[in-house]
Amino acid sequence: MTIDNAKKTASQCRHYAMCKIDYLGTGLCPSDPKKHYVAYYPQGRMDFYDALTSGLIPVTEALLDIADACILCGICDKQCHFVTGLRPVEVMRALKERVAEHRKNGGAVFRRFSSGEGRGSRPSPKNRGGELGGQ
Amino acid sequence: MGANWAANDPAILLTYANDPFPLTGMKMPTFVVRIVPFEGFDEAGTVFDQRLMRALMLGLPRLAEGKWLDSSPSSSASLSTGPIRLASSRKSSADGLTGLSVDRGDQGTEGRPNPLQALLDQTLEAYDPYMEDKRIFDTSKSGPIIERRGLRFPRFDYSMFERCMSYAIGAAWGAKLIK
Secondary structure, eight states: OOHHHHHHHHHTOOOOOGGGSOTTSSOOOOSOGGGOOGGGSHHHHHHHHHHHHTTSSOOBHHHHHHHHHOOOOOHHHHHHHHHTOOOHHHHHHHHHHHHHHHHHTTOOOBOOOOTTTTTTOOOOGGGTTOTTOBO | OOTTTEEOOHHHHGGGTOOOOTTOOOOBOSOEEOOOOOTTSOTTOOHHHHHHHHHHHHTHHHHHTTTTBOOOSSSSEEBOSSSEEEEESOSSSSTTEEEEEEOOOSOOSTTOOOHHHHHHHHHHGGGHHHHOOOOOOOOTTHHHHHHHTTOOOOOOOHHHHHHHHHHHHHTTTTGGGOO
């Protein structure tokens, strides 16, 4: 699958969220479910891969962590294909390849507050809202 | 609060910015906050737990506007209504946030839900169509044929659904399409 096909697949995710439910008895995505954020599920990776390749978000610390957390086990392929016909693993593979290329080229990594910095404070006004325009 | 509590990384925010729908575009939240697991919920994160956390996160914009803060003249503020109890060093905004906890409130009387249940019900209401199984099979032609032979259509209940799914998995349904 080409990068363009991976992006096309990623853009077709409709958030059915079947990658968050073990309805096939094949287990859930093992990439650190204790973090709970949607981004750590295939649905989230599909979303931000599409956004990343569209230039809506930069490569960030969390993005690297989430990409690394995917072990390409293929569980999401069965779950998603069973319901939607999509195959997320190719998107996950494209994401990991893109991240590896970014690191190889010494690309910049965008950073927001991390553990410890956020205590008793909040993001500065210029950081609030992100690149898409805050609420 | 820490990255496991709250995040403002665009890669995480983006996944809460969009739910595909033709009439609305993306709206990037300022931050997302998750509530630490509490008594009665699986720390590993059950589906219900995740839905609950999403419900609580959806309530945060009101919290940030200060609408849930009481007006007592004390130096600290706390949440007066709703299921999220906020501990803050100020009473006019979320500045100085020192902690969040879940306030289940009193158990509802006369079958009425408590504030936490009400918020959860309200949040999940939009997902009801996805959680219901109201499949309709057209039996106008097959019905009379079946009835003439004294047979009845089986009810499509969960055990039937489970049997169908087990058969599909056992028969490797769709295997040719997956590497």
